[in-house]
Amino acid sequence: MHADMAGILIAEAQIGARVRELGTQITSDYRDQGDLLLVGVLKGSAMFMMDLARAIKLSVAIDFIAVASYGASTESSGVVRLLKDLDTDIAGRHMLLVEDIIDSGMTLAYLRSQMLRRNPASLRICTLLNKPDRRTADVPVDYVGFDIPNEFVVGYGLDYAERYRNLPYIGVLKPVVYMAS
Numbered sequence: 001m002h003a004d005m006a007g008i009l010i011a012e013a014q015i016g017a018r019v020r021e022l023g024t025q026i027t028s029d030y031r032d033q034g035d036l037l038l039v040g041v042l043k044g045s046a047m048f049m050m051d052l053a054r055a056i057k058l059s060v061a062i063d064f065i066a067v068a069s070y071g072a073s074t075e076s077s078g079v080v081r082l083l084k085d086l087d088t089d090i091a092g093r094h095m096l097l098v099e100d101i102i103d104s105g106m107t108l109a110y111l112r113s114q115m116l117r118r119n120p121a122s123l124r125i126c127t128l129l130n131k132p133d134r135r136t137a138d139v140p141v142d143y144v145g146f147d148i149p150n151e152f153v154v155g156y157g158l159d160y161a162e163r164y165r166n167l168p169y170i171g172v173l174k175p176v177v178y179m180a181s
């Protein structure tokens with residue numbers, strides 16, 4: 001385990017097993033819809049997105065969107081800004097938004113309202129991690145990998161100040177690491 005971790009919350013094998021389950025469920029839910037567009041929210045969802053895409057046994061298109069809300073802090077600023085838009089026109093398409101973690105819900109509430117204005121055929125949300133206790137914005141979530149307690153986690157795509165994204169597990173960061181900066 002990395003020295004900055006207080007502990008491992010979700011081990012690599014658990015993540016893999018749950019991602020395969022989500023892939024199976026999404027495959028069966030979209031089997032008769034034809035065209036599915038997966039949209040990952042950069043950068044945190046990138047690892048999850050690639051593993052999930054491989055676990056979905058349908059032909060899918062992939063796109064990414066980037067937003068900024070956090071900076072180097074562990075609390076959402078509440079201000080969400082679009083940094084990179086989609087390359088794809090989503091009108092009439094079935095779109096699945098893929099997130100790493102839902103905390104306050106403000107990022108996804110913003111993205112969802114922006115995407116709905118473009119008239120997709122459907123819009124669902126899939127998140128690897130969910131912190132239900134922290135929700136302030138009301139946003140419907142269709143697929144959840146794991147509900148987790150209110151602790152700051154990193155790894156498997158999630159960062160603190162751009163670090164730890166490449167850890168293969170979800171770990172709890174020692175508070176001393178972010179209190180020092």
Ligand code: IMP
Nearest residue numbers: 044076102103104105106107152153158
């Ligand atoms: P929300 O807008 O408060 O739901 O924040 C969602 C975003 O905050 C996520 O996409 C992450 O980038 C970031 N975030 C929230 N909680 C954590 C965490 O525990 N570790 C790392 N990033 C987090």
Ligand code: MG
Nearest residue numbers: 041044045100
């Ligand atoms: Mg994110």
